[in-house]
Amino acid sequence: MGLSLRARRRGGNKKEVQVPAISCSDEEDITIPSQFQCPISYDLMKDPVIIASGITYDRENIEKWFESGCKTCPVTNTVLTTLEQIPNHSIRRMIQEWCVVAKGSSLGRIPTPRVPVTSHQAVEICGKLLSATGREDHAACVEMVKKMKRLGKESERNKKCLKENGIGLVLCVCFDAFSENANATDLLEDVMVLLTWMFPIGLEGQARLTSSSSFKRLVGFLRGGDQNAAILVKELLSLDEANVHALAAINGVEEALVRSIRDSVSLASIYRMISVKPEITTRFLGLDLVNLTVEMLVDSENSVCEKALLVLNAICESNEGRREIRGNELVMPILVKKILKVSEIAKKDLVCVMWRICKSGDGSEVEEALRLGAFKKLVVMLQVGCGEGTKEKVTELLKMMNIQMKMNGFVDNSDSSIEFKHLKRPF
Structure with a gap:
């Protein structure tokens, strides 16, 4: 050149x-x-x-x-x-x-660029949407919201400008105002798209989205599989424990979250709800949550595995939850298979789940883990290194397995292809 x-x-x-x-x-x-x-x-x-x-x-x-x-x-x-x-x-x-x-060359014509939205224009749009919302002018609200969607699609700079000039709060006001309007579905769907760009939305915006009517409408969208509704619910639950209690009071919310569990965003919401309000675990268990969560562990990417293991660990907090998990035939095989394959963050929850079901079981869980090759994999994890709390649980699991081997004369015939290059000394 x-x-x-x-x-x-x-x-x-x-x-x-x-x-x-x-x-x-x-x-x-x-x-x-x-x-x-x-x-x-x-x-x-x-x-x-x-x-x-x-x-x-x-x-x-x-x-x-x-x-x-x-x-x-x-x-x-x-x-x-x-x-x-x-x-x-x-x-x-x-x-x-x-x-x-120069068009005879490979140089093409430079298209006329779209001029980014200015702060003045964003404030003007914000005022028009607020005014239309106050008048309950559905058509004008639709026009303003669609205009914002177009601007946002043009560039990240436009999204940032809209967010910085108060659009988030006005959108929350709009959603709340039309949340009980059965004919405003399209408008509310577009508002949800915009709101996923706007977090954090501030206390006033949060109050609007967590009103009784707004929360119920969000759950309705969630029940229909709307991904943007799932994102908004997750964000709202992460902001304040009061939002968890408010959402839990809505009839059918557990079913809506479980129905949309294939979207890992809802896994995060379920974890948050069980963690803050453990008494609702029973409701989730009745909706086959354990089986659905375990299935998500099979071939999912790390980020999904992390959320699924968080949920299983939260379920293990209760006796009923541990019984349900122990009774699932896929749990131990998948946990053992994933020991050396998940992220460091996920390993903590994986080990905790295994430790809880082995400790609370009748010994058959420990024997199954041994048969599946857990002993060698846990030794590798211990030697490679893990967090202090995880290390203690791994050590206790190995002791339980060692006792089981001595009691039953168990011979470890597990997969010999496990790599021990990180092993510094035998357990």
Whole structure:
């Protein structure tokens, strides 16, 4: 690739920087005119904007500069009184015309960029939605919400601008206002999409979304398998224990969460509810929660395994939960299989579940774990290293297994392919 362009920084010591030309074919190099290059990247500007110093940059590059905490002009090094960026339409048109002239190469036309939403526009949209909500003007609310969705899809910058200018709270107000309106389903679904961008939403927004009518409507969407509803419920439950108690009071919420369990987000909500309100464990057990959670462990990625093991560990807190888990034929085989395959975070809960069911059982669980090859895998875990609490439980499990082997003359015929390269000394 040829080096056909020399760019010169302004200010300070003058320094020549060689910039690669755009290679369009084996025979042809296109040299970018210096006035079309961003002074930061020296690449062709796709969305040229002027900042307060009068220098033009590509929007993406200058935004990254500002987001890094710099409040100066990269070229002149002057401190800027404002970080506002104004589209340089004349340069953009010149770049587009130049691209057309060079169209015989592989260089395509630079499309006209969409101008990001400004804080002023975000505040205006916010006011219009709030006003329409107060009037219960369904059509106007739909129009404003769809406009926000369009803006959000255009760029992450737009999402950030909307969030920073109070849209989250107004959306919560809107959801609450229309939560009992049977004809507002489409509007509420769009509001939920937007709200997944807006957390944290503040105490007032949280109060609106956790009102009796709002919570009931969220559960209704959850029952229908709406993923955005599942995300909102998880976020609300994580904010305050009072929200857990409020949600638990809604009829059918356990069924809604279990029905959407294939979405691992609902696993996190179930864990939170059982942890804060253990007495509702019985309700979840009656909905086949143990079997569904165990099935999710079979071939799931680490993040899902972590949540599933959290739920099983929480269920193990109760006698009824331990009996249910011990009675599931898949539990021990899957736990043993996963010992050396899950993340460090998940290992803590996996060992705790195994320890609890072995300690509370009649010895058959320990024997099954031995038969499946748990002993060698736990030794490897102990030697490789684990947290102090986990280490204690692993040690106790190994002692239980050792006793079982001596009592029954058990010979470990487990899979000999387990790697012991990390083993420093025998157990």
